Structure formats: C-alpha cells, structure tokens
Amino acid sequence: MSELLKVKGIGEKSLKYLNTIGINTIEDLINYYPYKYTVSKIDEVTTFEDGKSYTLHAIIDSYPTLRRFNAKMNSLTFRVGSNKKVFKVIIFNRAYLKQNLKLGMDITITGKWSANNNTFVASDIKLEKIPSGRIDSYYHLTSGLSNTMLKKYIFNALNMNIDIEDRVPEYLNKKYKFIDKNKALKYIHNPISARELKMAKLKLIYEEFFEFMFKISYLKKVNKSKKEGYIRQIDKEKVNEFIRSLPFELTSDQVKAVNDIYEDLSGNIRMNRMLEGDVGSGKTVVSVIASYINNLSGYQTALMAPTEILAMQHYNTVKSLLFNTNIRVGLLLGSFTKKEKEVIQEEIKLGKYDLVIGTHALISEAVEFKNLGLVITDEQHRFGVNQRASLKNKGLLPDTLYMSATPIPRTYALTLYGDMDISYIKTKPAGRKEIKTIIKSEKEITDVLSLMKNELDNNHQIYVVSPLIEESDTLDLTTVNELKTKMSVAFNNKVKIGILHGKLSKADKEKVMDSFVKGETQILISTTVIEVGVDVKNATMMVIYDAERFGLATLHQLRGRIGRNSFDSTCILIGSNKNKRLQVMTESNDGFYITEKDFEMRGEGDLFGVKQSGDMSFKIASLKEDYKILLQAKEDVKDFISSKDYLNYESYNKFIESIRSID
Numbered sequence: 272m273s274e275l276l277k278v279k280g281i282g283e284k285s286l287k288y289l290n291t292i293g294i295n296t297i298e299d300l301i302n303y304y305p306y307k308y309t310v311s312k313i314d315e316v317t318t319f320e321d322g323k324s325y326t327l328h329a330i331i332d333s334y335p336t337l338r339r340f341n342a343k344m345n346s347l348t349f350r351v352g353s354n355k356k357v358f359k360v361i362i363f364n365r366a367y368l369k370q371n372l373k374l375g376m377d378i379t380i381t382g383k384w385s386a387n388n389n390t391f392v393a394s395d396i397k398l399e400k401i402p403s404g405r406i407d408s409y410y411h412l413t414s415g416l417s418n419t420m421l422k423k424y425i426f427n428a429l430n431m432n433i434d435i436e437d438r439v440p441e442y443l444n445k446k447y448k449f450i451d452k453n454k455a456l457k458y459i460h461n462p463i464s465a466r467e468l469k470m471a472k473l474k475l476i477y478e479e480f481f482e483f484m485f486k487i488s489y490l491k492k493v494n495k496s497k498k499e500g501y502i503r504q505i506d507k508e509k510v511n512e513f514i515r516s517l518p519f520e521l522t523s524d525q526v527k528a529v530n531d532i533y534e535d536l537s538g539n540i541r542m543n544r545m546l547e548g549d550v551g552s553g554k555t556v557v558s559v560i561a562s563y564i565n566n567l568s569g570y571q572t573a574l575m576a577p578t579e580i581l582a583m584q585h586y587n588t589v590k591s592l593l594f595n596t597n598i599r600v601g602l603l604l605g606s607f608t609k610k611e612k613e614v615i616q617e618e619i620k621l622g623k624y625d626l627v628i629g630t631h632a633l634i635s636e637a638v639e640f641k642n643l644g645l646v647i648t649d650e651q652h653r654f655g656v657n658q659r660a661s662l663k664n665k666g667l668l669p670d671t672l673y674m675s676a677t678p679i680p681r682t683y684a685l686t687l688y689g690d691m692d693i694s695y696i697k698t699k700p701a702g703r704k705e706i707k708t709i710i711k712s713e714k715e716i717t718d719v720l721s722l723m724k725n726e727l728d729n730n731h732q733i734y735v736v737s738p739l740i741e742e743s744d745t746l747d748l749t750t751v752n753e754l755k756t757k758m759s760v761a762f763n764n765k766v767k768i769g770i771l772h773g774k775l776s777k778a779d780k781e782k783v784m785d786s787f788v789k790g791e792t793q794i795l796i797s798t799t800v801i802e803v804g805v806d807v808k809n810a811t812m813m814v815i816y817d818a819e820r821f822g823l824a825t826l827h828q829l830r831g832r833i834g835r836n837s838f839d840s841t842c843i844l845i846g847s848n849k850n851k852r853l854q855v856m857t858e859s860n861d862g863f864y865i866t867e868k869d870f871e872m873r874g875e876g877d878l879f880g881v882k883q884s885g886d887m888s889f890k891i892a893s894l895k896e897d898y899k900i901l902l903q904a905k906e907d908v909k910d911f912i913s914s915k916d917y918l919n920y921e922s923y924n925k926f927i928e929s930i931r932s933i934d
C-alpha cells in the first residue's frame with residue numbers, strides 16, 4: 272500500500288494522478304514545490320478609466336442573469352457595490368458560477384472597465400474577500416488534479432508531523448540564521464508574507480546545493496584516492512589505421528578529442544574526461560575509438576546508455592564500426608531474462624567480451640569484469656551521481672569517459688565538474704543542413720499531414736512524438752492508436768506505421784526499431800523514449816504533438832533525431848506560435864544558443880532533463896540565479912567533509928553506504 276494513502280484526502284484515484292507527476296512518497300509530496308506565486312493587490316478606485324485593469328472587493332447587489340449565445344458561449348450579468356459605487360459586472364463562460372453568486376456576498380473581481388457599456392468586464396471572480404497582499408501558490412498539475420486539491424494534500428501531509436531530516440548541519444543553520452526545515456516547508460507551500468517566502472526559499476536552496484555539493488565532493492575525494500591509472504603501451508600506428516578504416520573522415524574536433532583521450536590513456540593518471548558535443552556532433556565514433564585504444568592495451572570496456580533503445584542502437588552501430596577488428600561486442604540489458612543475463616555475465620567475467628554495452632543493468636546487476644579498463648557513460652546528464660559512482664568502481668582503476676550533449680556554460684561546468692577534463696566537439700560533420708522548424712496549431716493538422724505526405728513521397732521517414740505521456744504506470748494507448756488510424760487513413764493505408772514506447776518488451780522494442788531502421792515502417796509514433804541518441808539517417812521529419820509540454824532541452828534532443836544526412840529536414844511543433852520556447856526552437860539549431868535562451872528564460876530550466884536525471888535537476892535552486900549560494904555551499908561542504916560531521920546524518924550515511932557497497 273502506498274504510504275500516500277495515509278495522507279488525509281488522498282484516495283486511490285488521486286494517488287494515480289499524483290504518481291503521474293512523479294509523486295510516489297510523502298516526501299515527494301512535501302517536496303513538490305509551487306512553480307509560481309501571485310500576490311493579490313486590491314485597488315480602491317474612485318473613477319474608472321476605460322480599458323484599464325482592476326482587482327476590486329465588491330458586494331453582490333442583484334441576482335445574476337444568465338444568457339446563452341450558443342453552445343459554447345454564455346454570459347453572467349449582475350450588479351455590485353464597490354467602494355461606494357454601484358455598477359454592472361459581466362463575465363463570460365462561467366455559467367456554473369450562477370448558483371454560487373448570492374445576494375450580499377463578498378467577492379473579489381478582476382477585470383477591465385468598459386466605459387462604452389458602463390460595465391466591468393470580469394476575467395476572474397473569487398467568491399471571497401481576498402485580503403490585499405495574500406500570496407497564492409501554484410503547482411504544475413495533471414488533468415484530474417486541481418491546484419486546490421494538491422494544496423490540501425500537501426497541507427495535510429505537513430500536518431502529520433513526520434520526521435523530516437534537515438540536511439544543513441546545525442552550525443551552518445546558526446551561522447546563516449536559516450529557519451528550520453519544517454517551517455521552511457510550511458512557508459514554501461503557504462507563505463503568509465513575502466519575507467517568509469524568501470526565508471524559506473533561501474533555506475531550501477542552500478540545502479539542495481549543500482546536499483548536491485556533498486555528493487560531488489565526496490565522490491571526488493574517493494576518486495582522488497585512486498588516482499593512478501593503468502599504464503599502457505599503445506601502438507599509435509594501429510589506432511591511425513583503425514581511424515582510416517572508418518567510413519568517414521573525422522572532423523577536426525573529433526580528431527582533437529581522440530588525441531586528448533589517447534594522451535590520457537597512455538599516461539599513468541586515470542582518465543576522467545567529459546566529451547561535450549551538441550546532438551549529432553558525432554560523439555559515438557569517438558567513444559568507439561577510445562574503446563579500440565583500450566582494447567589494444569588488453570582491457571575491457573563498458574559503455575552505458577540511459578535507455579534500452581539507445582543501448583541496442585549503440586550495439587549495432589558499434590559492431591559495424593568495429594567490423595574489421597577482432598573486438599568482441601556484448602550487450603546486457605535489464606530486460607533480459609534472468610537466464611540470459613547469467614550467461615552474459617559469466618562471459619563478461621571470463622573475458623569473452625572486449626566491449627560490453629548496456630543500460631543500468633551493467634551496474635545494478637552483479638556484473639564482474641575480467642579486466643575492466645575503461646568506462647564510457649553516454650548522455651551523462653541522465654545518470655545520477657550514485658550510478659556514475661558505482662560503475663566507476665567496478666573495475667580496479669578504470670579510466671572514465673563521459674559524453675554529454677548538454678552544453679553547460681563554462682563557469683557552471685567548472686564548478687560542477689571541477690576535477691574533470693573536458694573535450695568539446697563544436698563543429699558538426701560537413702554537409703549537414705539546418706533543420707527547418709515550424710509551429711502548427713492543432714487546427715492545422717491537415718497542413719501537417721500534407722507536409723508529411725510530401726516527405727513520404729520522397730521515400731523519407733518520419734518520427735511522430737505522440738501525445739502520450741510515458742511516465743504513467745499504466746499506458747493508455749487509445750490516443751496513440753487513434754493517431755495511427757488517423758494517419759493510416761490520411762495516407763490511404765499505404766504506409767506502415769510503428770508504435771514505440773518504454774513499456775514494450777525488449778523483443779518488441781527491437782522489432783519496432785529494427786523495422787524503422789530498415790525502412791520497412793515509414794512512420795514511427797513514439798513517446799520520448801527516442802529522445803536521446805537514436806540515429807536513423809533517412810528520417811527527415813519529426814512531428815511533435817503537445818510540444819508545449821516539453822522543455823527546451825528535451826525539444827532540442829528530440830529534434831536532433833533528424834537532420835542526420837544531407838537531406839532537408841523539417842521539425843513540426845504542434846502547439847501555440849505564441850509560446851516562447853517553441854519560438855526559440857524555430858530560431859536556431861544550435862544547442863548552445865538554446866541553452867543560453869533557456870537560462871535567460873527560466874534559470875537553468877530543464878537543462879538537465881528533469882524527467883529521468885538523478886543529480887542535475889534541482890527542485891528549487893537555480894544554477895543561474897543562485898550561483899553565489901552554490902559557491903558558498905561548496906565552500907561549506909569542504910569543512911563538513913573534513914570534520915566528518917556527515918556521520919551524524921542519516922541521508923549522508925546512506926549515500927556513502929551506497930558507494931561503499933559497490934566499491
């Protein structure tokens with residue numbers, strides 16, 4: 272039974288809604304912070320100006336009259352008294368309010384004065400006298416769950432007096448005069464004044480950074496104590512020969528990255544390198560060369576990807592790139608049967624594979640390597656601190672290479688990855704065309720279908736990112752199946768359409784992906800599982816439904832699935848052309864530009880891929896806005912670690928334990 276059901280007001284139904292927005296425990300619930308606050312300001316007006324907006328206290332002075340213009344349009348009209356004036360109020364499409372508006376009732380109205388009609392045109396009516404200065408909090412919701420409901424659940428949970436650990440050490444709470452954790456949580460959800468809200472934010476931001484910096488710093492400490500790496504004798508000519516055998520010439524940035532890695536691997540200090548390059552810049556081949564170098568010196572390589580689909584694809588790509596070598600490539604996925612896993616694990620242990628590709632299964636299962644020399648983590652931002660740590664510690668002293676398409680601005684990168692070396696791939700392989708991005712509204716679907724038809728007529732393939740949300744436990748495939756039917760009909764049943772989502776079995780995923788790669792299916796309807804890494808060159812169009820629900824980083828990653836060839840590619844975002852994020856997408860294909868915009872618009876935004884990432888998504892802190900606090904927390908963590916004060920905290924001990932257990 273979910274512990275959430277113990278919270279007053281939460282039943283099976285609301286539990287489901289809460290789960291969809293990632294709330295699975297009471298702790299998740301109370302840490303689900305509002306994304307915005309409004310402060311009500313009440314106007315006291317003596318003379319109205321035409322077209323100006325006001326928020327007023329008023330008393331209802333007449334019964335409301337309801338008029339229905341048509342099925343969709345209605346109005347309520349009534350008289351009010353406000354600040355010694357009597358006037359008419361009209362509000363559209365709130366027929367349901369009629370029974371609640373009682374004579375003599377105190378209400379708060381927001382709207383504009385229309386001098387022409389001598390009427391107050393309300394956009395909002397609150398059925399109470401809202402005090403000036405009241406702060407209201409607003410949460411990201413899902414359909415079925417209202418702001419009021421969620422607020423009530425959080426309020427009830429906070430009143431259960433559960434034990435919540437304050438992760439800021441007592442001496443620092445004193446030093447900075449922070450309020451205590453319980454109070455901070457109460458204020459963050461229900462601030463009574465701006466001052467309390469500010470204090471609550473400060474405390475929680477600091478705490479979040481402090482905990483984050485602790486993990487990073489602790490890991491650095493552990494890693495430092497194992498600084499020496501393997502000493503390798505590498506035949507450079509063999510490496511060059513391999514590079515010449517590749518189907519394309521490396522870009523100059525790729526060559527530089529390969530050289531960095533070569534230097535690291537032939538030196539005697541452990542490699543700890545981040546390979547940064549925008550989507551489609553060609554990081555995979557660099558990692559393959561790295562594993563080739565590693566293999567020349569007789570060691571095994573582990574390559575981790577964040578999703579099974581990506582791991583399977585890497586497996587295929589890597590195998591074909593290594594075709595002319597005698598490197599044996601293995602695949603290990605979480606969805607393999609127990610038996611399959613055992614067989615592969617045994618072979619890894621015996622050294623039957625030189626390069627093993629996998630997902631989390633590579634670390635979460637009891638995988639023992641014969642002689643692991645290099646660990647490569649693709650889409651690094653998708654893995655939590657813990658997971659990175661654990662794989663790192665599998666071998667004795669493996670070198671590590673991280674790959675990420677998240678262009679973190681340099682200052683932040685230095686703070687977060689202070690101990691890492693970074694290689695950048697800035698230029699994309701030659702011959703790539705800019706992807707054209709356009710916004711279409713739901714009403715313009717016929718346009719979208721005809722654009723799709725053009726593309727199909729040219730024998731190209733199309734991704735459709737479905738309106739289906741992946742995280743929910745039970746997938747309701749109706750919308751997707753409807754979409755499939757609609758498209759089949761639109762294209763006279765002449766195209767084959769595949770459906771891909773995270774809940775498919777491994778075999779089914781493979782089948783769906785395979786037939787898209789081979790060009791047997793022309794359209795792939797998918798959830799965001801295709802977000803990272805997937806590489807099908809012949810796909811030249813992507814249609815993203817409900818594009819507004821995604822952050823910029825996700826949209827950029829998704830779009831990166833197309834434009835992988837010299838063909839013209841188009842990305843169609845379905846949503847409102849007034850949406851700022853969607854507009855940014857139409858302006859540029861450059862990940863750095865998009866990240867900068869994301870920073871400008873909303874702090875670091877969902878830069879780190881909020882949905883799946885472990886360590887990099889902050890709940891309340893913003894890398895950009897609160898950078899000074901981050902630096903302070905980083906300083907404070909140093910003392911905290913050297914004094915061993917962390918031993919007094921359950922959460923920090925747990926973290927350390929989790930590293931030790933796989934060490």
Ligand code: ADP
Pocket residue numbers: 519520521522525548549550551552553554555556676700701804806808835
């Ligand atoms: P990402 O950096 O996003 O992981 P990939 O490694 O998937 O990018 O590479 C994107 C595509 O570019 C792949 O199809 C790959 O084969 C191709 N590619 C990589 N390097 C080059 C190059 N130097 N010249 C031409 N194509 C390249």
Ligand code: MG
Pocket residue numbers: 554555649804
């Ligand atoms: Mg990649």
